[in-house]
Amino acid sequence: MMHKLLTAGLLITFGILIISIIGGCSEDEDPIEYGDIKLLATVPGDGGTIAPTGQLKMVFDGFPGTVTVDGTEAKIMEDNTAIVQIADLPNAGTGPDKTVIISWTNLDNSFFGTQTLSFTIVKRATTVVMDPPPRARTDGVVYLIYPTTEFTLMFNEEVVGVTVNGTPAKGWGRNWKWSAQPYLPEGLVLVVVEWINRDGSAGIMEVGPYSVGWGGGDPAAITSGTVSDGAADVDPGPINVGGFRFDFDERITGTINLTDEAGANLNWIGNVADQTATLTPVAGQELVNETTYKIEIDVRDGSGNQLKATITFVTKPK
Numbered sequence: 001m002m003h004k005l006l007t008a009g010l011l012i013t014f015g016i017l018i019i020s021i022i023g024g025c026s027e028d029e030d031p032i033e034y035g036d037i038k039l040l041a042t043v044p045g046d047g048g049t050i051a052p053t054g055q056l057k058m059v060f061d062g063f064p065g066t067v068t069v070d071g072t073e074a075k076i077m078e079d080n081t082a083i084v085q086i087a088d089l090p091n092a093g094t095g096p097d098k099t100v101i102i103s104w105t106n107l108d109n110s111f112f113g114t115q116t117l118s119f120t121i122v123k124r125a126t127t128v129v130m131d132p133p134p135r136a137r138t139d140g141v142v143y144l145i146y147p148t149t150e151f152t153l154m155f156n157e158e159v160v161g162v163t164v165n166g167t168p169a170k171g172w173g174r175n176w177k178w179s180a181q182p183y184l185p186e187g188l189v190l191v192v193v194e195w196i197n198r199d200g201s202a203g204i205m206e207v208g209p210y211s212v213g214w215g216g217g218d219p220a221a222i223t224s225g226t227v228s229d230g231a232a233d234v235d236p237g238p239i240n241v242g243g244f245r246f247d248f249d250e251r252i253t254g255t256i257n258l259t260d261e262a263g264a265n266l267n268w269i270g271n272v273a274d275q276t277a278t279l280t281p282v283a284g285q286e287l288v289n290e291t292t293y294k295i296e297i298d299v300r301d302g303s304g305n306q307l308k309a310t311i312t313f314v315t316k317p318k
Helices: 002-028 236-242
Strands: 039-043 048-050 055-060 066-069 081-085 097-105 112-121 128-131 150-164 170-179 187-197 202-212 222-225 231-234 244-248 253-260 269-273 276-280 292-300 306-315
Touching: 039 097, 039 112, 055 097, 066 081, 128 187, 128 202, 244 253, 244 292, 253 269, 253 276, 276 292
Parallel strands: 048 112, 231 306
Antiparallel strands: 039 055, 055 081, 066 097, 097 112, 128 150, 150 170, 150 187, 187 202, 222 244, 244 276, 253 292, 269 276, 292 306
16 A cells, blocks of 8 residues: 555656646747848839739748738748739729838737839830831732832831841831841742830841742732723712722832823822822812813832833713
8 A cells, every 4th residue: 555655656746747847847938029021122113014914022031921912812832922913902903103111020029011113014016017018919919029128017016126027127116127138039928027015025026928029011000090091970979088099919119100191190199008098088179070181100129120100081961
């Protein structure tokens, strides 16, 4: 009996001793302290640019507790970074220039930091329109451009650099010009346009194919026109508003004039460009009814082949 009591007493004493040791160790340990968290960098940086579909990235020197950008909560990553989508920010679509406030805490919320960041949201160009445009064969007609053609490129957003078929174009913003050096090869040619957006991203687009050539031994031919030679009963009303237009099967240069039956010039404004010749009405020189008129066309193609044509027509009675 005494042996059992002694054993029980020893066990109780040993238990108290263990509890005391554990308690003492616990009292001696320092509580965990979370230091200040610093924002080391942002992408984009202050004064930088970013696309509307991009994300703002923040880099910290430790693991943050919470991060917000203008009140929008950012997603905290495992590598001490946080990200937020530009489209999720308040008033993201109200204008290109933005100034936001980044706020963050450490894990126990004992530290609170803020920093202001300014950047520009830039849209990326996605399409380009080229002039002259590529034209398909129509009713057996092949629309040619000269090997020395200068192209105008119009982008849907501003860009900072452009190359066409590997050679640089000249321009700024949305409007650029390019011509092949020394010239485009004859035949079907595909044009490859590459550009750099304002945020540094790249774009590419293929245009064509173009039919490239100097023209054959035959002169240019008229493929369509407002009036045809020998036409009668032509209504002068629509022409007095919209003028005349004649399309050709290849690029031309030259002149086009409107005259009366006797050959007196009526001084309508003539223009010959690319594969089109036009006449624009002039006040005081409008067409009248029951009258014979002539359109005098004198053009040449890229090979110097000349086309001289007279289109005679009569306007309808009142």
